[in-house]
Amino acid sequence: MKIFLDNCRTTRVLPEVAQVVLNYMTNNFARPDGLYESAQEVYDDLTKAREFFAKSINADSGEEILFTSGATESNNVAIIGVARANRNKGNHIIISALEHGSVMSIASQLKNEGFEVTVIPVDDEGFIKLEDLERAIRPSTILVSVIAVGHFVGSIMPLEQIGEILSRQSHKIYFHTDAAEMYAKFPVDVKKFKVDLMSVSGHKFHAPKGVGFLYVKKGTKIEPIMYGAESFDKRRPGGENVPAIMGMKRAAELAIENIDSSLSNLRKLQEYFIDKVESQIDHVILNGPRGEGRTPYNVNFSFRFIEGEAISLALSMEGVEVATGSACASEKLEPNYAILAIGGDHERAHGSIRFTFDRFTTKEQIDYTVEKLKSVVSWLRKISPIKAGR
């Protein structure tokens, strides 16, 4: 038995989606910029796909959708593009402490270019405090970037209230959100959130890897970060990954069709999982919020007195695949920043395990996971020199 519970890292491509991808690889393989019928067909399909994605987030027009290679590229284009294009207005950028690693890296690059970056903290559940945001805003602030759903601890950020605060300011502050963990899982409305830019990644909702999009509200002052020959969309040079884009469209259609039932099923499953672990395993800490403020796709526990790399490796030997926030499993040997950001210490980060679901996760899989988790945790605690009460 293999149970994949690392769906926040990536998801499997659904067969229906793979069929579409295959078709655009082998049959409708033309590029959209040729002057012949098969190219025209692809051009029309891409145009319809853009319109579909625009509609799916309540944007005004397909032209506000820019296809990219995924959320990392979308984040780069959005943040660097807006920062550089608006440098004459100011050099201050605000991000949250729970941003994806790509946003953190982009912010550090912009610092090298002379921008100032404020990282607003999160509370012990992983929410930013709106008063901290208001305090951080300066006359020189040009952009705020806040992740829609924390990918480690699952907190759903108050995008609507952030958008409201930013729209009240006397000068324009662009609002970007990395919605990789929100799009196709929750209803998304760019008008309600008052966002100017939004990053989306296909492989988080059963599309192939290497495709995503960026919503760029009409009128946004943004510079390209790549240069080349114009293709379908002059804002991003190079040939579009047509098969992946069309696959992402099919994946989004299927996810959005099932969005409400997936949310309610997973909410029950998440509560069941949390209850079961908390009642059957001692010395566990739930990282992140409980209830409505947390995405039902995520559960993150720290198991005290033991280390996460060993837990995840032992679980993997039992067929359960999960992620850990332990320093030992990171390339930089640093404990997970999200656990530290919500006030956890190093031990809590090292012992943290993230379980992330997709809409196909079942109760049977959860039961199996908890059984294996119990034996792995009890074995590792038995061999650990650190014991409860010491």
Added chain:
Amino acid sequence: MLKYTELVMDHFKNPRNLGKIEDASAQATEGSIACGDMMTVYLKVEDDRITDIKFESYGCAANISTASMMTEVVKGLSLEEAKQITWKDIVERLGGLPQIKYHCSNLAVDTLRKAIKAYEESAARSVKDESLS
């Protein structure tokens, strides 16, 4: 996920000499929870020879497997021979470790050396005590 050799995985799954020695001649703990690696080594020493060794580990698979291999290597060695064992010997016996995991492999040997030192210090003290009495 980092790639481990089959032997590393075998020592992780079935660690040798795991646990405590209740009447240990010496024991030592190295590392810290904050660093994510911690280990206790228990020694049974007779006639300057390690007749038994056991360990407990809080740490990753590299930590557990290097500790396990270290105990296999030093069991039966004289203290002087055991002191010569290096982290490199252990890693080689395991068929290698990802480079980023080298620091974890140090802990097994560091803890062993600390335990030997603790034994030697207590042995020196008891010799001194005997000469005083």
